Amino acid sequence: MRPAEAETMTSAPPQHPTDARAAFFAARPTRSATVDLSVRIGSLTLANPVMPASGCFGPALGRLIPVAELGAVVTKTVFGTPRGGNAAHRLTEIRAGMVNSVGIPSRGAAGFLAELHPRYRELGVPVIISVGGHRPAEYAPVVRDLDGAGDAYELNVSCPNLDRLGTDIGSDPDAILAVVRAARQATDKPLIVKLPVLASSIADCALAAQEAGADAVCVANSIPALPLQPDTRSPALGNVIGGLSGPSIRPIVLRLVWLAARAVEIPVIACGGIETAEDALDYFAVGARAVQVGTASFGRPFAMVEIVRALQERCADDEVAGIRDLIDLWRAQ
Amino acid sequence: MRPAEAETMTSAPPQHPTDARAAFFAARPTRSATVDLSVRIGSLTLANPVMPASGCFGPALGRLIPVAELGAVVTKTVFGTPRGGNAAHRLTEIRAGMVNSVGIPSRGAAGFLAELHPRYRELGVPVIISVGGHRPAEYAPVVRDLDGAGDAYELNVSCPNLDRLGTDIGSDPDAILAVVRAARQATDKPLIVKLPVLASSIADCALAAQEAGADAVCVANSIPALPLQPDTRSPALGNVIGGLSGPSIRPIVLRLVWLAARAVEIPVIACGGIETAEDALDYFAVGARAVQVGTASFGRPFAMVEIVRALQERCADDEVAGIRDLIDLWRAQ
Amino acid sequence: MASLAREALRRQQAFAAADEAALDGLISVRPPAGQPRPEPVWDDARVLEHTNVGQRYRRLVLATGTIARTALAGQFLMITVPPTGGERILLPRPMAIHRRHPDAGTVEVIYGVAGRGTIALADVAVGGSLLVTGPLGRGFEIPSDARTALLIGRGVGVCAIMASVEDAAARGVDATVVLSGRTRFDLIGVTDCAELGAAVIPVTDDDGSSSIPALGERLRAEFRDNPPAVILVCGAGVLARLAAELGAEWGVPVQVSLEAHMACGLGYCHGCAAPVATDPEVEGPLVCVDGPVFDAALPVSSL
Amino acid sequence: MASLAREALRRQQAFAAADEAALDGLISVRPPAGQPRPEPVWDDARVLEHTNVGQRYRRLVLATGTIARTALAGQFLMITVPPTGGERILLPRPMAIHRRHPDAGTVEVIYGVAGRGTIALADVAVGGSLLVTGPLGRGFEIPSDARTALLIGRGVGVCAIMASVEDAAARGVDATVVLSGRTRFDLIGVTDCAELGAAVIPVTDDDGSSSIPALGERLRAEFRDNPPAVILVCGAGVLARLAAELGAEWGVPVQVSLEAHMACGLGYCHGCAAPVATDPEVEGPLVCVDGPVFDAALPVSSL
Ligand SMILES: Cc1cc2nc3c(=O)[nH]c(=O)nc-3n(C[C@H](O)[C@H](O)[C@H](O)COP(=O)(O)OP(=O)(O)OC[C@H]3O[C@@H](n4cnc5c(N)ncnc54)[C@H](O)[C@@H]3O)c2cc1C
Ligand SMILES: Cc1cc2nc3c(=O)[nH]c(=O)nc-3n(C[C@H](O)[C@H](O)[C@H](O)COP(=O)(O)OP(=O)(O)OC[C@H]3O[C@@H](n4cnc5c(N)ncnc54)[C@H](O)[C@@H]3O)c2cc1C
Ligand SMILES: Cc1cc2nc3c(=O)[nH]c(=O)nc-3n(C[C@H](O)[C@H](O)[C@H](O)COP(=O)(O)O)c2cc1C
Numbered sequence A, B: 001m002r003p004a005e006a007e008t009m010t011s012a013p014p015q016h017p018t019d020a021r022a023a024f025f026a027a028r029p030t031r032s033a034t035v036d037l038s039v040r041i042g043s044l045t046l047a048n049p050v051m052p053a054s055g056c057f058g059p060a061l062g063r064l065i066p067v068a069e070l071g072a073v074v075t076k077t078v079f080g081t082p083r084g085g086n087a088a089h090r091l092t093e094i095r096a097g098m099v100n101s102v103g104i105p106s107r108g109a110a111g112f113l114a115e116l117h118p119r120y121r122e123l124g125v126p127v128i129i130s131v132g133g134h135r136p137a138e139y140a141p142v143v144r145d146l147d148g149a150g151d152a153y154e155l156n157v158s159c160p161n162l163d164r165l166g167t168d169i170g171s172d173p174d175a176i177l178a179v180v181r182a183a184r185q186a187t188d189k190p191l192i193v194k195l196p197v198l199a200s201s202i203a204d205c206a207l208a209a210q211e212a213g214a215d216a217v218c219v220a221n222s223i224p225a226l227p228l229q230p231d232t233r234s235p236a237l238g239n240v241i242g243g244l245s246g247p248s249i250r251p252i253v254l255r256l257v258w259l260a261a262r263a264v265e266i267p268v269i270a271c272g273g274i275e276t277a278e279d280a281l282d283y284f285a286v287g288a289r290a291v292q293v294g295t296a297s298f299g300r301p302f303a304m305v306e307i308v309r310a311l312q313e314r315c316a317d318d319e320v321a322g323i324r325d326l327i328d329l330w331r332a333q
Numbered sequence C, D: 001m002a003s004l005a006r007e008a009l010r011r012q013q014a015f016a017a018a019d020e021a022a023l024d025g026l027i028s029v030r031p032p033a034g035q036p037r038p039e040p041v042w043d044d045a046r047v048l049e050h051t052n053v054g055q056r057y058r059r060l061v062l063a064t065g066t067i068a069r070t071a072l073a074g075q076f077l078m079i080t081v082p083p084t085g086g087e088r089i090l091l092p093r094p095m096a097i098h099r100r101h102p103d104a105g106t107v108e109v110i111y112g113v114a115g116r117g118t119i120a121l122a123d124v125a126v127g128g129s130l131l132v133t134g135p136l137g138r139g140f141e142i143p144s145d146a147r148t149a150l151l152i153g154r155g156v157g158v159c160a161i162m163a164s165v166e167d168a169a170a171r172g173v174d175a176t177v178v179l180s181g182r183t184r185f186d187l188i189g190v191t192d193c194a195e196l197g198a199a200v201i202p203v204t205d206d207d208g209s210s211s212i213p214a215l216g217e218r219l220r221a222e223f224r225d226n227p228p229a230v231i232l233v234c235g236a237g238v239l240a241r242l243a244a245e246l247g248a249e250w251g252v253p254v255q256v257s258l259e260a261h262m263a264c265g266l267g268y269c270h271g272c273a274a275p276v277a278t279d280p281e282v283e284g285p286l287v288c289v290d291g292p293v294f295d296a297a298l299p300v301s302s303l
C-alpha cells in the first residue's frame, strides 16, 4: 500500500552549488587528519564515537548529510513480525521537549532485510540494527533471522510506547539476563543493550547486561511522559503516553550514564538530549565512550556530522592524539 | 551553634502599606465565598487541595504570605535522629530546572518537636509532617515519636539525596508494604506515601501503599539528576547527584499521576512542576485530587495562595459548586 | 465570562472532531507519479521579506535557489525555527510552498501565528536566514489532459494549492479557485490569483457563504453544465468531503492535501501517520512521503 | 588557540579552589545581634534606573519603600528574574543592597553579568518592575565604640560593604575602604565613597597592587600606628584570610560576608550551607539566616 521511504530518492545526491547542503558535503576537515577518534564496541571498531539514536535516522537522511563521516548508523527498531504503530498524533512538541508515541511500526525482519537493509548498506559505515520484542523470548529469534545483516545489534528493551501501563522488560535485571543470554547464543556480533530511564537501579540493569555477555550498554531511551493539549487538557498523543526526548532530559541521563559507567567494564554509549560536541564531552566526562544523537537531527540534520568535525577540531586544537586523551583531559579536572 | 530559622522573625507580620505583600495579605476573595474546594485525605478534611511540597516551605514563609488560605502545610522531612545534610553546593539552577542535593538535614524528631513544631502550629492550617528513614524499619518509630504533633504524616520513601548510588526504598513495592504497615500500627492519623519517579512501575508502588493502609499517595519526588558546571564539566553539586524539580518534570509526573490514579482508590496528590492554577487543573484532569507546590514558591512566594484564589475564581466563573465539579467538567472533555 | 470562553472552546472542539471525522474512509495513497520527485536539499535561506498578511498571517519570502527551481506544486518545506531569547523550538515546522519564483531563486510561505513554534518564527528578522529542508513530499498533479480545474483552499490551506494555480496558468488550464476564510480580510491568495489569471470565488464565515451547504449549492450551480476536470483541495476535512461528493457527482478525480505532526519530513521518524484505517499489523501511509497529497473518494458504502 | 583558553581555564579553576580553601577554619556564626532584624517583605519594585557600571557591571535603582527604610547594612535581597522571551529563570538571585536611600524610598543594587540568571536580569527595562524579597540575613555591624573601620571589597563584593560605609558616615566613624578589581575602570564604589567621605585605597590586578602580599604590606604600613577598630570584608576568600591575619596582628574583630547558592533566602530550603566544618550529625550554619556576615578569625592552630 505505501511506497514510503523505499520509493523516493534513490539516485546519488547531485551537488547543487546554490544550497548550503552542497557546501557542507564539500567540506573536508584538514588539520585533524591525524586525529584518532576510534572506539571499540566488542569486536567492532568504529571510526568515531558518534552515531544516530534508533528511530531518529533513516537512509533518506543520507541524501542530506555525508553519513560516511559518522562512526556508525543505528536502524529504527526491527520486530520479528510486522507492527502497525500507534494512532495519530504520534508526536508533539512541548516546552520540555518533544514527545513521541510512534509505537515502532515495523515491517518485520523479513521486510527489513528485503526493503531497507540494502539501502543502509550503501551508506558506507557500520550498521547497528536495533531489535525489539514484546516478550523476552522474542529477541533472539529476530537476531538469528537478521544475522549476516547487521555489524552489531542493539537490543531495545526500553521502548516506552509498546504497553501503556506495563513495565519495561529493561527495568527488570532478570529479564535483561534472559534477553541477552539468548541473543548471545544467536550471534557472535557485538550486542548493545539499550536501557530505560524508569528503572529502580540502572547499575543493576547494566550489570545484568554485562553478565549475560553484552558488549556495551546504551543509556538511555526516552522518558515516558504524558503531554496534554494546552487548550483542552486532553492528551496530545493518540497513545496518551509517549517518550520525552531532547535537551531537557540530559541532566537525568547524565546521572544514569555516570552510574552505569561506574558499575560496568563494557563501554557505555550515552543517548539523551545531545545537540553539540559540548554535550558529547559532558557525557564523556561522566564516563561515556560513545554517543547517540536523536531529537537534534530533526531540527539540524547535520548535527551529528558537526559533532564529529568539532571533536576532530578539539583534538587538533588541544594537541592530543585522540578522543581518549581529550576525555582524560576533561575528566582530570 | 546556629540560631537559624528559630531566631529570626518571631513577631506578628506588621502591615506596611508601601509594599505589594501588604496588599496581598489584605486581599480577600469575594464572589467565591460559597465555593467548596475541600478534599478529604483519610479522616482529615482540607479546606482546599493546595499545599506546599516538603522541603519547600517553612514557618518563615508565613511572614510573607497568608498561609491560612492554604489547604495544609507540609514540613521538611524529619528523621528520627539528627542528620547534617550534604556538602555545598547544595543546589543550582540549570536550563532544565533546579537541582538540589540538600540531603535532608534534620534535628531529629525531638528537635523538630521542641523547635519547629510550635511555629507550624501557629499557622492555623493542618500540619502534615514528612517523615524520613534510611531503612524501612526507621519510619514507624519516628511516626510514634511524633504522634500527637501532626494532623497527618507523609512517608518520604523517595528522597534522591540519601544514597548516591543505591535504590530508593520507594521503588520497591515490598519495602513500601513494610514501611506503611509498620507506620499504620504507629498512628491512626492519615498516612500519605510519597513515591519516586525512577521506579519500574508506579502502579505497583501505589497499590502497595494502598494495600498496606495508606490514605493517599503523593506522586512524586524530584527526579535524580547530575548537573555539570558549564565551564569545567565538574559536578555542580557537592553530592554529585541531586533531584531535578520545576516545570520541565511536569510531563513526566503527569503520566505517573495518571497511572497511579487509575491503579488505586485512595486520593493521589500530585507534585511536580506546578506553578499556576492551570498546572493544577492539568493534574486534576489526569486524576489528582490535590496538589503540592515546590520550586515555584522560591521565585514567587505567593504562588500557592494565588493558585487557591484562582481555583476559587474559576469555580465562581464556571458557576460550579466546587473543585469536584470543575474537575469533572474538564475530565468530561 | 469564563463560562462563555468554555462554551466557545466546546464548540471549537466539537467542530475539530467533526472535521477530523469528515475524512473517515476518504483517503488513499495516490498511484505512482509520472514525474520523478526532486532531490531534497537543506539550505540557509536568506529572509528577504517578512510581513503581515491580513490580521492573522505572516508571509516569508526566502532566497533558496535549488528549492525554488525544483519544487513541484503542493510540496512543502521543513522550517527550523531559530532560538529567540532562550525559547528553543526543537522540531522544524512543515510549511507549504505557497509560491515559487525560480528566476528570482525565491519561494513564498504564509503561516498563521498559532502556537509556540509559529510565535517564535514570527520573530525572525529580514536579512537573517532560516534553515529550510525541501522540497518534500508528494504534491498535487493536474492531469495532463485537463483543460479546467477547481481548487479549494481554506485558511493557510490556500498555500498548499497556490503553486497548482501557477501550474494551471503555465499550462493554459482554466482554474477556478475557492478561497475560504473567516472574513474577507483574512482571505489568503486573492492577489496571487489575480496575478495568475484565475477566477476566484471568495467565501467567508461572517456572511455564511463558506458554510458547506451554501458552498456546495454554489459550486453545483456554477459547474452544472461544465464540471472541472479535477478538484484539488486543502484546509478542512469537511471541504475534502464536499470535494469528494462533487467529484463523485461529476465523475472527476479529487486530490486533498493533509496535515500531520511531523519531526523529520523525510519518512524515517514515522511520526506523521495519515488518517487511513489499515490492518493493525501493517503500517499505514505517512503524510510526509506518501502525501501530503492523497486521493479523496467517497467510501463505497456511502455511494 | 583553544589550548591557551584551556590553560586560562585551568588557572582560573586553581585560583577558585585556592580562594575557597582560604576560608578553611576561618568562619564562625556571629553572636546574637544587639539590634532586632527587620521583618522581610516582598514587593513589586519599580525599576527607576538600569545602567552600565564600567564594562562588566549593571546598576539597578529600585523603588521599594519598606525595604529602603528598614534594611540594615550588609543585608541582601532575593530578586526574581522575570521571564525574557521564553527563558525562564526559576530561582531568585541573592543580591546585596549596595545603597539605601530611605527618604527616596529606593535601594541600589550592582551586579555582574555572569550566567543565565544575570544575563536575563540585564534585559529588565526601566519602568518595569522586579519582584524582590528583603531585607534578608544578618548584616555587618560596626561596634558601637569604634571610631575607625577598615572595609575591604573586591568586585561585586564591594556592594556588601557599601551600606556599612553609609553607617560609618552617619555615625562619624573614620572609614578607610579598599576597593579591589581587575582594572581601574572596573572598580565599584569610587563615587559612593567620595560622596560618603570615606578614604579610598584603590588596588587593581593590572598593576599588581591587588595581590595579597602587596595589599598586606600596604595596609600594615598604613595602619602601623593606628589600627582600625574593626575590619569588614567581602569578595574573595584570600582577602578574608588576609583580613583575619591583620585582625589577629592588630587584635581587632573581623567580619566577612559570604556567598552561597540560594533558593529561598529565608532559612527553610536548607540550600545555602556555609563553609564551616561541623559534626556530620549536626547541620552547619546557613548563609541566608546565620549570615551572610560571619566572624572571621584565624584557626587556633595557625596562630
Ligand atoms: C504538509 C504541511 C504543510 C503545512 N503548511 C502550513 C502552511 O503553509 N501554513 C501554516 O500556517 N501552517 C502549515 N502547516 C502547519 C504548521 O506546520 C504548524 O505546525 C501549525 O501551524 C501549528 O503551529 P505551531 O507550530 O506554532 O504550534 P505549536 O503549538 O508550536 O505546535 C505544537 C506541536 O504540534 C504540532 N502541530 C500543531 N498543529 C499542527 C498542524 N496543524 N500541522 C502539523 N503539526 C502541528 C507542531 O508541529 C508541534 O509538534 C502545515 C503542516 C503540514 C503537515
Ligand atoms: C548574599 C549574596 C549576595 C550577593 N550579592 C551580589 C551582588 O551584589 N552582585 C552580584 O553580582 N552578585 C551577587 N551575588 C551573586 C549572585 O546572586 C549571582 O548568583 C551570581 O552573580 C551568579 O550569576 P548568575 O545567577 O547569572 O549565574 P547562573 O549561571 O545563572 O547561576 C547558576 C546557579 O548557580 C548559582 N550561583 C552561581 N554563582 C553564584 C554566586 N556567586 N553566588 C550565589 N549563587 C551563585 C545561581 O544562584 C544559580 O542557582 C550574591 C550572592 C549572595 C549569596
Ligand atoms: C521519533 C522518535 C522515534 C524513536 N524510535 C525509537 C526506536 O524505534 N527504538 C529505540 O530504541 N529508540 C527510539 N527512540 C528513542 C531515541 O533513540 C532516543 O533514545 C531518545 O530520543 C533520546 O535521545 P535524544 O534526546 O537525543 O532524542 C525514538 C525517539 C524519537 C524521538
Ligand SMILES: Cc1cc2nc3c(=O)[nH]c(=O)nc-3n(C[C@H](O)[C@H](O)[C@H](O)COP(=O)(O)O)c2cc1C
Pocket (backbone or CB within 6 Å): B053, B054, B055, B056, B076, B077, B091, B098, B100, B102, B104, B130, B156, B159, B194, B220, B221, B222, B244, B245, B246, B247, B249, B271, B272, B273, B274, B292, B293, B294, B295, B296, D263, D269, D271
Ligand atoms: C530545595 C528542596 C528541598 C526538598 N526537600 C524535600 C524533603 O525534605 N522531603 C521531600 O519529600 N521532598 C523534598 N523535596 C522535593 C519536593 O518536595 C518536590 O517533590 C519536588 O521539588 C518536585 O516538585 P516541584 O517541581 O514543584 O518543586 C525538596 C525539593 C527542593 C527543591
Ligand code: FES
Pocket (backbone or CB within 6 Å): C261, C262, C263, C264, C265, C266, C267, C268, C269, C270, C271, C272, C286, C287, C288, C289
Ligand atoms: S515526518 Fe518523519 S516520517 Fe513523516
Ligand code: FES
Pocket (backbone or CB within 6 Å): D261, D262, D263, D264, D265, D266, D267, D268, D269, D270, D271, D272, D286, D287, D288, D289
Ligand atoms: S537559601 Fe534557603 S535556607 Fe538559605
